[in-house]
Amino acid sequence: MDKKESYIKTNAELEKELAELHQQLDEALETIEAIRSGQIDALVVQTEKGNQLYTLKSADHPYRVFIEKMNEGAITVNTDGIILYCNSSFSRMVKSDISSIIGFPIVKFIANESLKTYRRLFEKCWKTDCQGEVMLRTGLRTMPVKLSLTTLELELGISLSIILTDLTNEKRTQKQLEKSNMELAKSNIALEISNHDLQQFASVASHDLQEPLRKIQIFANMLNEQGNENPREFRKYLGKIIYSTGRMRNLIVDILNYSRLSVNDPFYEWVDLNELVAELRGDFDLILADKKAKIISEDLIELYCNKGQLRQVFQNLISNALKFSSADRNPEIHISSRRVNTKSFKAESNPKGKFVIISIKDNGIGFESKYVDSIFSLFERLNPKDKYEGSGLGLAIAKKIIEKHNGLITAIGVNDSGAEFRFILPIEGNF
Amino acid sequence: MVQKKVLLAEDDLDDRMIFEDFLEDRNDFLLISVVENGVEIFEFLNGLNSESELPQLIILDKNMPKINGVEALKLLKSEEKFSKISVVIYSTYIDQNLVNTCKALGAAAILPKPFTKSGYNEMMDEFLRTTKDIF
Numbered sequence: 269m270d271k272k273e274s275y276i277k278t279n280a281e282l283e284k285e286l287a288e289l290h291q292q293l294d295e296a297l298e299t300i301e302a303i304r305s306g307q308i309d310a311l312v313v314q315t316e317k318g319n320q321l322y323t324l325k326s327a328d329h330p331y332r333v334f335i336e337k338m339n340e341g342a343i344t345v346n347t348d349g350i351i352l353y354c355n356s357s358f359s360r361m362v363k364s365d366i367s368s369i370i371g372f373p374i375v376k377f378i379a380n381e382s383l384k385t386y387r388r389l390f391e392k393c394w395k396t397d398c399q400g401e402v403m404l405r406t407g408l409r410t411m412p413v414k415l416s417l418t419t420l421e422l423e424l425g426i427s428l429s430i431i432l433t434d435l436t437n438e439k440r441t442q443k444q445l446e447k448s449n450m451e452l453a454k455s456n457i458a459l460e461i462s463n464h465d466l467q468q469f470a471s472v473a474s475h476d477l478q479e480p481l482r483k484i485q486i487f488a489n490m491l492n493e494q495g496n497e498n499p500r501e502f503r504k505y506l507g508k509i510i511y512s513t514g515r516m517r518n519l520i521v522d523i524l525n526y527s528r529l530s531v532n533d534p535f536y537e538w539v540d541l542n543e544l545v546a547e548l549r550g551d552f553d554l555i556l557a558d559k560k561a562k563i564i565s566e567d568l569i570e571l572y573c574n575k576g577q578l579r580q581v582f583q584n585l586i587s588n589a590l591k592f593s594s595a596d597r598n599p600e601i602h603i604s605s606r607r608v609n610t611k612s613f614k615a616e617s618n619p620k621g622k623f624v625i626i627s628i629k630d631n632g633i634g635f636e637s638k639y640v641d642s643i644f645s646l647f648e649r650l651n652p653k654d655k656y657e658g659s660g661l662g663l664a665i666a667k668k669i670i671e672k673h674n675g676l677i678t679a680i681g682v683n684d685s686g687a688e689f690r691f692i693l694p695i696e697g698n699f
Numbered sequence: 700m701v702q703k704k705v706l707l708a709e710d711d712l713d714d715r716m717i718f719e720d721f722l723e724d725r726n727d728f729l730l731i732s733v734v735e736n737g738v739e740i741f742e743f744l745n746g747l748n749s750e751s752e753l754p755q756l757i758i759l760d761k762n763m764p765k766i767n768g769v770e771a772l773k774l775l776k777s778e779e780k781f782s783k784i785s786v787v788i789y790s791t792y793i794d795q796n797l798v799n800t801c802k803a804l805g806a807a808a809i810l811p812k813p814f815t816k817s818g819y820n821e822m823m824d825e826f827l828r829t830t831k832d833i834f
Contacts (some may be wrong), residue, residue, distance in 0.1 A: 475762070475792040482791050483713060486814040493816070508713065639765070 327530075341413070341432035345419065349373050349390065352427060357649040363407040374484050379403035379410045379594050386415075393417035393428060401435065412439050452499055465527070476660070480516040484509050522661040527575070529668045536697050539575045541568035541626070543633065545603055555590055561599035569624055572697040579667045582628070582691075589630035592687065603631045611692055612679060624695050625644075629688040635681035643679060702729040703830055706754040706773065710735045710763045714812070720819065721819040728827060737766025741774070744781060754784060754798070756830045761790035769800060776805040779801065785830040789822065 277285075304410040329431075331636045337344050341358030343351050362369065378386045382402035389400045396420045403410040405601050414437040420429050491505040545565045549556070556563065563586065571578070586601060593599035605626045608615035613625060635643065644667040666689075675693040705805065707716050707727045715733055720802060722730070731754055734743055740757070757767035766774070768788050775781045787808040788801050801809045807829035813819045 476792075479762075479791045482812060483816055486717060489815050 273583045283438055303309045317453040339434070341434075343369075343430050343432070344373070345374050346420075346481050347394075347426065347429060349375060358432060361411065361413070361434065363405055377405050379405050384413065385484075389415060390428075391416060394419060404432065407474060411436055477516065477519060478518070480512040484516075487512070512546075519661075522665070525580070526665050526668065527559045527662055529665065529672060536572055536574055538570050538572055539578060540570050542604070544575070544579055544582060548579070548586060551583070552586060552590065559593060559599055560588060561590055561593065561601070561604065565603035566605065568603065568626070569607070571693060572625065572670075573673055573693065579674070582692070585628045587688075588662055589628065589632060589687070592632040592634075593630070593685070594632050597631060600631050602678045603627070604629075605693070608692070611676065611689060611694070612675070613692060622695055623692055625690055625692045626688045627688055631686045634683050634686045635679075636683050637681050640679050640681065644677070646679065701825060703756055704729050704731045704752075704754040704778045705756045706731055706740070707758045708737065708740050708763060708768070709733060709758075709760045711760070711779045713718060714760070718819070721816050722823060725820070725823065726821070733768065734753070736763045737771035740766075740771055750780070753781070753793070756826060757784055757828060759786060759788050761788050768798075769772070769804070772801060772804050772806055778831075783831075787826050788828065 335355050336357075339357060341361045343358050344353040345351055351370055351372055351374055354366060356366075359366050359369060364377075375383065379402070380402075385400055386402050389398055389402075392398050397416070399414060399416050401412060401414055404413045412434055412508040412534060414433040416431040416433070418429050418431075420427050432498070438495065444662050487505040487508045491502065491509070494501055494505075496502075542565070543564065545568065549563055553562070555561070582603075589601045603626070605615045605624050607621035608623050608625055609618045609620055609621040611623055615621070615623070615625075644663050670691045670693065673693050675691055677689065677691040680688045680690070707718060707730060709718065718728065719733075731752075732743055734740055737759075740759075744753065750799075759771055761768040763771075768790070772786050772788065775784065775786055782805075785807045786805070787810070788797075788806050789810050789812050790797065791812050793809060793811045798809050807820070808825055810822050810825060813822050
C-alpha cells in the first residue's frame with residue numbers, strides 16, 4: 269500500500285477491499301489446483317511488465333531434456349505395441365536409428381527367448397504398473413534389461429511408457445559372485461578333505477607309529493633285563509629292535525608319500541602304459557624270478573596323467589599281488605584294459621570311449637568280498653602283519669591317486685583263488 | 700585256588716610271544732587259547748563242547764584284521780551265551796574316545812599295552828580283578 273496515501277478509509281471501503289482480496293485468494297487456490305491436476309496447460313500471470321503467459325511447454329522442456337540425457341532407455345508404446353516415441357539412449361541400446369524405431373512394433377527389439385515374458389508383461393501392465401527382465405536385441409547380440417511399464421493417458425488415448433535399464437553389469441557382477449561362491453564351496457570341500465586327512469594322520473601318529481616304537485621299548489627292556497644271561501636271546505631281541513626300526517621307517521616314508529598326495533600336483537603328461545608296465549617288470553625282476561611269477565599284459569593305451577603317481581598305483585597293486593600270492597601255484601598277474609564311454613565299471617566297451625578301465629588280476633590268496641570297502645582304508649589289513657609285511661597304506665595311496673585323477677577304484681576278491689583290482693580313469697586327464 | 704580261564708585274541712606274533720613269556724610264572728589264570736582275530740574267537744567259542752569250557756575272561760587286542768577288538772566286543776555282548784563273559788580290551792594307544800566306546804559296549808576294562816614285565820603283571824591283576832566268577 270502506498271505510504272503517501274493520507275486519507276483515512278471508511279469502514280465500508282475496508283470491507284469491500286477485504287472481499288476483493290478473498291476472491292483473489294480463491295482464484296489463486298483454484299489455479300494451483302488446476303495446475304496440480306493437469307486441467308490447464310497455460311496460465312496468465314499479471315506482473316509489473318504486463319501479462320505473462322506460462323504454458324506447459326515450458327514446464328515440459330526440462331523433462332524432455334532429462335529423458336533424452338538419462339542413461340535408461342525410454343519409449344512410449346500404443347495399445348498395439350507400436351513405438352510412438354523413444355529417447356536417444358534407447359536408440360543407442362538397440363543400435364538402431366530413430367527412423368527405424370518409431371512406428372515399428374516393440375517386439376522387433378525383444379529377443380526370441382524373452383517374447384513370452386514380454387507378452388505377459390504387456391498384458392498385465394494395462395491393469396497395473398509392472399516390472400520384468402527381458403533380453404533386448406542390440407544389433408547382432410542381446411542385452412539383459414529391466415522393463416518398468418506404466419500406462420499414460422495421452423490425447424491420442426491410453427498408451428504405455430516403458431523405461432529400460434541395462435542389467436549387463438549387474439548380471440556380470442551376479443555371475444562373478446556365483447563363480448566366486450562356487451570356488452569358495454570348492455575350496456571348502458578341499459579344506460574338509462585335507463582336514464579329514466589331517467585327522468587320519470593324527471590317528472596314525474598316535475597309533476600306528478607307536479606300535480613299532482612300543483616294540484623297540486619292550487625289547488630294549490628285555491635286552492636290559494635278560495640279555496646278559498643268554499647270547500641267543502640277546503641277538504633275538506636286538507634283531508626284533510632292528511626290524512621294528514625298519515618298520516617304523518617304512519611307515520614314515522609311506523605316510524609322507526600319502527600326505528604329499530594332498531598337495532596339488534598339476535604335472536600331467538601322455539604316458540604309454542605299456543612302457544610303464546615294462547619299467548615295473550624291470551623293478552620287480554628279482555622278486556618275479558624268486559617267486560617264479562609272471563606279469564602278462566595286453567596291449568595297453570596311452571593316458572594323460574601324472575606319471576609318477578600312476579606308476580605308484582601299478583607298483584602298489586603289483587607288489588600286493590606278489591605279496592599275497594598262493595603257496596600252491598606260480599603267481600600270474602594279468603594286466604588288461606578296455607575303453608568305455610561312461611565312468612562306470614558296468615559300462616560296455618567302446619573303442620572310442622573317453623574313459624579306460626584297467627584291470628590287474630592275480631591268482632593269489634584273494635580276500636572275502638565283504639571286506640572290499642575296508643581294504644582301501646588307511647592302515648586296514650586283512651592279514652596279520654607278521655605274515656605279510658607292509659604299512660597298511662598301499663591301497664589307500666592307490667585309491668587317493670585314482671581319485672585325484674578323477675577316477676574310481678574297486679576290487680573283486682575270491683577267497684583262495686585271487687584278487688582283481690579295477691580302476692577307471694579319464695583318458696585325456698581330469699579336465 | 701581256582702585258576703581263571705582266559706582267552707587271548709592277538710594278531711601280533713611278538714605280542715603273543717611276550718604275553719606268554721611274561722605271564723608264564725603266574726598260576727592264578729590259565730591261558731586256554733590264543734587266537735589271531737575276531738573271526739577265530741567265535742570259531743573257538745562255538746567249537747567248545749559245553750558251557751563249562753567257556754573262558755571267564757577274554758582279552759581283545761583292539762587292532763586286529765577282519766573283525767577288530769571293538770567289533771568283537773560288540774558281537775560277544777550281543778550273543779546271549781557269551782554275554783556274561785568278562786571282556787577287556789588292550790591296545791598300543793588308548794584315547795578317551797576308545798574308552799567311552801568300549802565302556803558303552805560293556806567292556807570290563809580298557810588298558811594300554813605294557814612295555815615291561817611288571818607292567819604286564821599289573822595289567823593282568825587289573826584284568827583278573829574285573830572278572831566275575833560266573834561259571
